[in-house]
Every structure is written in structure tokens, then in C-alpha cells.
Amino acid sequence: MKIRLTRRAVVKSGAALAGSAVFSPALLTYALGETPIKVGMHDPLTGTYAAEGESETRGAKMALAEINAKGGMLGRRVDLVIEDDNANAGLAAQKALKLIEQDKVDLLMGAVSSATALSVNQVAHDKKMVYMVTGGHTDPVTGSQCHWTTFRICTTTYMLAAGLAATLYKKFGGKWYFITPDYAFGHTLQESYAKLLKQMGGTVLGNSLAPLGTTDFTSYLIKAQQSKPDVLINLCDGQDLVNSMKQAAQFGLMKKFPIGGGLSELEVLRALPKDAKQGWWTLEWWWDQPNTPHVKEWVAAYRKAHTDGTYPSARTWFGYAGLHSLALGVAKAKSVEAVKVAHALEGLELPPEVKLQPNHVYFRAGDHQLMSSEFPGQIIQDGVYPHLFKVADIVPGDKIALSVKDTGCKLDYQS
Numbered sequence: 001m002k003i004r005l006t007r008r009a010v011v012k013s014g015a016a017l018a019g020s021a022v023f024s025p026a027l028l029t030y031a032l033g034e035t036p037i038k039v040g041m042h043d044p045l046t047g048t049y050a051a052e053g054e055s056e057t058r059g060a061k062m063a064l065a066e067i068n069a070k071g072g073m074l075g076r077r078v079d080l081v082i083e084d085d086n087a088n089a090g091l092a093a094q095k096a097l098k099l100i101e102q103d104k105v106d107l108l109m110g111a112v113s114s115a116t117a118l119s120v121n122q123v124a125h126d127k128k129m130v131y132m133v134t135g136g137h138t139d140p141v142t143g144s145q146c147h148w149t150t151f152r153i154c155t156t157t158y159m160l161a162a163g164l165a166a167t168l169y170k171k172f173g174g175k176w177y178f179i180t181p182d183y184a185f186g187h188t189l190q191e192s193y194a195k196l197l198k199q200m201g202g203t204v205l206g207n208s209l210a211p212l213g214t215t216d217f218t219s220y221l222i223k224a225q226q227s228k229p230d231v232l233i234n235l236c237d238g239q240d241l242v243n244s245m246k247q248a249a250q251f252g253l254m255k256k257f258p259i260g261g262g263l264s265e266l267e268v269l270r271a272l273p274k275d276a277k278q279g280w281w282t283l284e285w286w287w288d289q290p291n292t293p294h295v296k297e298w299v300a301a302y303r304k305a306h307t308d309g310t311y312p313s314a315r316t317w318f319g320y321a322g323l324h325s326l327a328l329g330v331a332k333a334k335s336v337e338a339v340k341v342a343h344a345l346e347g348l349e350l351p352p353e354v355k356l357q358p359n360h361v362y363f364r365a366g367d368h369q370l371m372s373s374e375f376p377g378q379i380i381q382d383g384v385y386p387h388l389f390k391v392a393d394i395v396p397g398d399k400i401a402l403s404v405k406d407t408g409c410k411l412d413y414q415s
Contacts, residue, residue, distance in 0.1 A: 040099030059319030173230030174202025
């Protein structure tokens, strides 16, 4: 049975709180009149991170179909209610409140932007609602601003930096210039890189802060060139990373020094022209893992469901693993009551068919951070989609994550 999903995109934070989409594949016949369990999801379906947001929702819909095909949650059908947050923190908070107060969702998930993750993190805590952050990386989400209600799928900014910093230092040297997106994600990622660089004996030559949505990176690239770095560290993501890399290639910077970054994604790699396909980066999941169980079959299932020629990305996996994790927590708790689900998720290990990667992947009890892997490697300049990246290693998350004590997280369960 095909379900056609429709939505009205909200572009500005002041726009009316409309445009939600309910996705509920009717794969089983449930008891007449039975109330479904609702999961609210906020993600950017418009704006700088629209491609990443679309991928996360696709992954969540794959999980939704599987969960409902196996009886839903607690024997009840699951509905997924999706809202567009436009990667805007204020709008995301408004949408979260709408999902909770008007749509009466039982669980929350979502986020590409770290700013939206932080804002909904607070809303979920105020409303005592379990919230599964799919893709907002900034450290405080499961660190200094952690809450008992919040769990996170994607890795932290510190883990992103730790997955690649030593490789860049050993290969190219220790004089680095940074171009950093000027919001929570960029700030904490740059701080982590700078801390690791200093520990290795390197030097930060400078740091340009670029507002989210920047289209002209000329001034930042000129400053980087004038500093004569061993490595230019580009910490942008999404369309901002595409734009900055295109301009770096146009200025011939690729021939003067190597470029590396804390995070890249299949969506970005696909959008880069050949001359800008260069550099060392970290990915958080990769579709081509020939020795990892279930990955090949999952990619095939995605390709069957989506005939637009795309392949699943890390963002697709974030949405997929996020909804499955909530379902696993509810099943273990035998309830959708927030405190019970939160305790059930603590220490929960994802099964092979959900984690889709090697290593031990589990929610750390002390801060609710998923210990998933990093996939550092190099862009293949002559690569043809989807063969655009050569993974150098798959690094276990719990080998590079800060300790719970060092994150600053103190879970605030009420006695």
C-alpha cells in the first residue's frame, strides 16, 4: 500500500504553526478504535540543511514501516508526525510545543541543527517528554545541558574531532586555520579541534566565524591563505560546506594546502563539483560496509523504496536508528511513560540489524549518548556517486568519547 506524504513547509520562524505531516503506513489491521502511539519529529525540510533533514525523515519512515509490520509499539499502531523546523531554534521550540500540546505525541525525535537540538532539549525536559536527538552534534546536548529526557544518536562534536585530528596532524603538520559556522555546532567542534591540536603540540593560526547560510566565503578564504597553514580546517556542513569548497577550488587553494574538516555527509559529497572533491573528513556512517551484517540488505531496501537514484546516508541511518531506539525502549519499559522509557534506554545496546556497523553501539547510561562509530577517510576526487569516499578506519565511539565526568553531564531525575 502506498501512502502519499504531503506537507506545507514553514520557511520563517514567525510563520504559522501549520504544515505537519502524519505518516502512518497501514501495514497491519489493528484493533478497531485503538489509539495509535504518536511520535513527533522535527527536522529542516527547507533551508541550508534541507537535504540532511529529508534524509533523516526517510530513515525514520523506513523504521516506521518495519515497526508497524511487526505489531507497532505495545501492540498499537505507530504514527509519525513530521514538522519542518527550517534549522531555526525558535521555530523548532514552537513546533515541539505544537507536537506535544496539539498533536498529543507520546515521544519526540529529530534535529539536524545543534541549535534546534538544544532548544527542543529544553522543551522536552519542561514537558517531561523523552526526546531522541537524531542529528544535533554540539557537546552540551549530552554534556553540560543534558537532561534525563534526552538521548542522542549522532556523535558529539568532540568525538567528530577526535576521530580525525591525529590523522591530519601526522600527515600534514600542526599549523591550522579554521573556518567555523557561527552557532553551537561550529563553536564546540572548533573548541574540540583546538584542544586536541594543542595537546599534540600544534598551533591555531586563526579562526573565521561564518554565519549559517553564508554564500560568499571570499574574505574567510583570503585570511586562511594569508596564514599559510599546514591544513585548512573547514567545519561547515550542508550547503555552506558545498559553497565554501566550491570557492576554495575556484581560488586554487587546494593546490596550496590540504583541507580537512570535522564532518562531511553523502549529501554534501554528491553536490560537490569534481575540482572541489578533495580533503580528509569524518563521516558517521557509510553505505558500503561489505563485512558488516545487514548493511547490504538495508541499502537494497532503501533503494527499492526510493527510485530517485539516491543511496542512504548517515542522516538516513540517524532517523532509522532513532525511531527503532524509541521502539526498543518502549518495548523494554512496556510503557510510553517517560521515566520508564528513559531508564529502559540507559545501557541499551542496538541489535545488528539496527546499528548497521561494527563495534559496540549502546546508549551510555551516565549521559544518554549513543556510542556509535566514526568513519574517517578521504574524498575520492574522481569518484562517481555513490562511490565518493574512501573510509580509512571505523573508530569505536567509546574509544574517543569524553568520559561522562568530563562531559559535565549530571542527569536531573527527580527523586
